[in-house]
Amino acid sequence: MLVTHEQLPETWAVVYDAPCYLVSSLGRMHSSLRLGKMLRPTVTSKGFAVVTIVDPADPSRHSVELVHRIVAEAFLGRVRGKIVRHRNGNKLDNRAVNLELISVQK
Secondary structure (H helix, E strand, O other), rough: OOOOOOHHHOOOEEEEOOEEEEOOOOEEEEOOOOOOEEEEOEEOOOOOEEEEEEOOOOOOOEEEEHHHHHHHHHHHHHOOOOOEEOOOOOOOOHHHEEEEEEEOOO
């Protein structure tokens, strides 16, 4: 049975190290800094979705973060030192069910 994007339940979690942001299990992001608006990711030259995270204490400080790594951190566990792989190969499908953590072999 094929499960569509619309059939999956959406849950929200606070973004690690950025409590003014929420990320959903469907790969959407929400900012309380922008009057509760959804963030619109941009796409890198390598085909990954990224968002800009602003430091609320100093708005001049910001970082560009990969959406799939934010989703994985929120729903799969710590990603530091691991590869986050898209199971279906679609780099823009950032649903938690489509992501998996892979340990880096040394």
